[in-house]
Amino acid sequence: MTRKAGRLAVLFGGVLALWLAVALVAWSGTRDARRAPLAVPADTVVLLTLDGVRMRELLLGADPGLSGAGGDPRGTLMPFLMGALVPEGVFLGDPARGSRFGLGHPVGVSMPNYQALFAGRVTACLRNECPPVRGGTLITSVVDRFGAGALGVFTSYGALCPALRVPPEAQPRCSAGLRRGYAGAPRQTAPEWGARDAAIIDAALQRLRAAPPRFLYIALEETDPAAHVGNYPAYLRLLREYDGYIRALATELARQAATGRRVTLLITADHARGSGDGWRQHRWNVPGTDDLWLAAAGHGIAPRGRLAEGPARSSRDVRATVEYLLGLGVRPALPEILNGA
Numbered sequence: 496m497t498r499k500a501g502r503l504a505v506l507f508g509g510v511l512a513l514w515l516a517v518a519l520v521a522w523s524g525t526r527d528a529r530r531a532p533l534a535v536p537a538d539t540v541v542l543l544t545l546d547g548v549r550m551r552e553l554l555l556g557a558d559p560g561l562s563g564a565g566g567d568p569r570g571t572l573m574p575f576l577m578g579a580l581v582p583e584g585v586f587l588g589d590p591a592r593g594s595r596f597g598l599g600h601p602v603g604v605s606m607p608n609y610q611a612l613f614a615g616r617v618t619a620c621l622r623n624e625c626p627p628v629r630g631g632t633l634i635t636s637v638v639d640r641f642g643a644g645a646l647g648v649f650t651s652y653g654a655l656c657p658a659l660r661v662p663p664e665a666q667p668r669c670s671a672g673l674r675r676g677y678a679g680a681p682r683q684t685a686p687e688w689g690a691r692d693a694a695i696i697d698a699a700l701q702r703l704r705a706a707p708p709r710f711l712y713i714a715l716e717e718t719d720p721a722a723h724v725g726n727y728p729a730y731l732r733l734l735r736e737y738d739g740y741i742r743a744l745a746t747e748l749a750r751q752a753a754t755g756r757r758v759t760l761l762i763t764a765d766h767a768r769g770s771g772d773g774w775r776q777h778r779w780n781v782p783g784t785d786d787l788w789l790a791a792a793g794h795g796i797a798p799r800g801r802l803a804e805g806p807a808r809s810s811r812d813v814r815a816t817v818e819y820l821l822g823l824g825v826r827p828a829l830p831e832i833l834n835g836a
């Protein structure tokens with residue numbers, strides 16, 4: 496090798512080393528940024544689940560093929576959620592846009608999916624009658640860091656609190672024995688549908704106004720039994736009522752945000768349900784059960800509207816996302832819905 500060639504080789508080697516160093520620093524910087532906690536955590540995260548609500552009525556309105564659809568106009572039955580909240584936040588799971596948000600637990604039954612939502616993993620639960628979830632969950636993360644007083648859980652699905660191991664002091668409205676066993680369930684008449692959910696949302700709003708917890712979980716659940724007994728008009732009416740509840744929650748959160756509080760709202764379902772005549776049911780072998788959705792808005796959430804494409808996600812990603820928003824975790828499981836993650 497000539498001296499000139501040697502100098503060139505040294506120069507080339509130096510340039511290569513410099514490039515590698517820059518690339519490594521950039522790569523590790525990116526990785527560190529993705530692994531860092533949210534700079535300013537949310538003061539309150541509200542998670543709302545709507546039991547067995549499929550996206551058909553959210554995106555397209557009532558299914559004219561189902562008896563009882565009536566003369567409902569085309570278009571969403573939840574105009575506030577889809578027309579006001581989502582444009583300021585995000586919606587995951589619109590199949591027309593190639594966005595996928597699936598079941599947390601493949602069995603497609605309620606309790607296994609509530610456990611997967613809170614545990615962030617598939618649990619051993621396979622039916623609605625399950626022992627309390629084992630290991631860490633979103634509930635234990637919040638309670639361990641902030642104390643049970645920082646947690647509020649409101650639902651009329653009484654089995655949910657023991658199955659999720661909600662501490663008694665955090666469950667002022669966790670009524671027992673109000674659902675399950677549809678075959679023997681009381682046949683509610685139309686005017687009665689919605690009374691339990693209305694009481695739950697009232698209690699949750701009172702708590703949110705009086706002493707907002709760090710993490711507030713609200714589970715509305717009457718849509719599922721209404722569907723199981725095939726009462727489509729009641730199911731549609733409940734969706735309209737839920738839209739009003741979401742408006743009330745968002746209005747209160749906006750009022751708090753105006754005072755400087757950092758607040759986030761996430762909305763999803765435990766499972767979806769079948770289509771056509773299969774709409775009454777949900778299960779691993781009922782097509783459509785896996786077509787879940789998630790809407791979110793507020794502190795930490797990017798205003799990206801209905802997301803297109805992107806990686807397939809599931810409700811198992813919600814736990815890490817809420818923990819990230821609360822400053823409890825460093826893994827933003829759904830970076831596409833987050834600001835700067």
Ligand SMILES: [Zn+2]
Pocket residue numbers: 546547604605606719765766
């Ligand atoms: Zn369910």
